[in-house]
Amino acid sequence: MSVPCVAVERERGETVRERLAAADVLDGDHEIAVDGETIYIPVVDPESVPADLDAAIVDREAAERDRPLTPAEILGYEPSLERLGDIVIIDEDDDERAREIADAVMASDVPCETVLNRASPIEGELRVRRWDVLAGTDTETVHREYGHEFLLDVAEVYFSPRLATERHRVIEQVAPSETVIDMFAGVGPYAVPMATRGADVIACDLNERAVAYLRENAARNGIDDRVTAIAGDVRDLVGGTGEDAVDYADTADRLVMNLPHSADAFLDTAVALAGEECVLHYYDIQHEDDPFGPGTQAIRAAAGDEYEVVVETERVVKSYAPHEYNVCLDVRLTRI
Numbered sequence: 328m329s330v331p332c333v334a335v336e337r338e339r340g341e342t343v344r345e346r347l348a349a350a351d352v353l354d355g356d357h358e359i360a361v362d363g364e365t366i367y368i369p370v371v372d373p374e375s376v377p378a379d380l381d382a383a384i385v386d387r388e389a390a391e392r393d394r395p396l397t398p399a400e401i402l403g404y405e406p407s408l409e410r411l412g413d414i415v416i417i418d419e420d421d422d423e424r425a426r427e428i429a430d431a432v433m434a435s436d437v438p439c440e441t442v443l444n445r446a447s448p449i450e451g452e453l454r455v456r457r458w459d460v461l462a463g464t465d466t467e468t469v470h471r472e473y474g475h476e477f478l479l480d481v482a483e484v485y486f487s488p489r490l491a492t493e494r495h496r497v498i499e500q501v502a503p504s505e506t507v508i509d510m511f512a513g514v515g516p517y518a519v520p521m522a523t524r525g526a527d528v529i530a531c532d533l534n535e536r537a538v539a540y541l542r543e544n545a546a547r548n549g550i551d552d553r554v555t556a557i558a559g560d561v562r563d564l565v566g567g568t569g570e571d572a573v574d575y576a577d578t579a580d581r582l583v584m585n586l587p588h589s590a591d592a593f594l595d596t597a598v599a600l601a602g603e604e605c606v607l608h609y610y611d612i613q614h615e616d617d618p619f620g621p622g623t624q625a626i627r628a629a630a631g632d633e634y635e636v637v638v639e640t641e642r643v644v645k646s647y648a649p650h651e652y653n654v655c656l657d658v659r660l661t662r663i
């Protein structure tokens with residue numbers, strides 16, 4: 328099929344392509360072609376081509392494009408992107424570059440409704456981040472992970488798609504009929520798949536919005552009968568008094584403690600929740616010189632002479648900061 332193309336010398340190809348992209352006239356449905364020293368760049372609207380390139384417009388056969396147009400092809404460099412449902416997340420300090428990447432994402436074939444740039448670190452007790460919304464408006468999305476669906480709003484709750492492999496590793500250890508307590512459950516990326524494996528899961532979070540999503544996600548994935556979602560401080564799961572009080576002391580076969588900066592402050596609660604034999608998945612952030620020592624010592628101190636402590640797995644989950652790791656200890660507690 329014959330389409331209008333801007334014909335330029337090969338060495339000017341990328342510069343001209345960028346200008347045509349900026350003018351929003353690139354024809355993404357047809358392939359760019361090279362013939363000898365000339366590159367032919369298909370355009371959608373010859374009238375809108377910048378005036379100094381006018382003379383270069385020719386009609387030419389161009390193959391229909393059958394592969395998706397990527398942001399990298401538009402930008403001429405590979406941006407660092409993270410996908411969360413139909414949201415694309417970028418991490419860019421330079422505002423101008425952030426906007427350029429957001430425009431390229433929206434112009435590409437990446438299925439995307441919203442582009443967000445990180446505007447703060449993860450902060451506060453609820454571990455939520457602030458965002459700059461660069462394209463679209465909606466910060467709520469449905470994320471899919473290992474066959475499960477999670478509805479969540481990244482502006483209201485914690486969620487990291489990067490931890491999918493680590494979560495899967497832990498989830499695969501769960502046997503049917505276990506009682507699991509997910510102490511810092513968020514929107515349920517551990518709790519929901521664990522319930523799918525047949526566990527009874529008590530899932531707690533301080534963030535009421537996260538717990539609302541957790542309930543919705545349990546229902547979406549068809550296991551709401553096996554998830555008890557509790558909004559509040561996990562310390563209140565032990566020894567509560569009064570009308571609405573709950574007491575899950577001595578019940579857990581498995582505990583998930585995914586609050587890496589301050590999990591040690593909750594180890595007394597964890598030990599109180601543990602049953603006769605209990606596997607604890609303890610997340611921590613530590614210096615590379617001794618990534619597992621402080622966590623192991625804190626767990627042994629909390630267990631005291633009540634439990635035998637066996638560290639079954641020491642795992643570096645990811646690099647957190649220069650010389651710091653996010654790690655996980657899988658620890659078996661057996662009542663003495």
Ligand SMILES: C[S@@+](CC[C@H](N)C(=O)[O-])C[C@H]1O[C@@H](n2cnc3c(N)ncnc32)[C@H](O)[C@@H]1O
Nearest residue numbers: 452453454485511512513532533534560561585
């Ligand atoms: C790092 S996020 C992990 C969420 C979830 N496990 C995940 O992987 O997406 C930690 C969560 O702990 C919750 N949290 C913080 N302090 C808490 C407390 N005292 N009791 C219960 N939840 C708490 C925060 O609201 C946050 O959702």
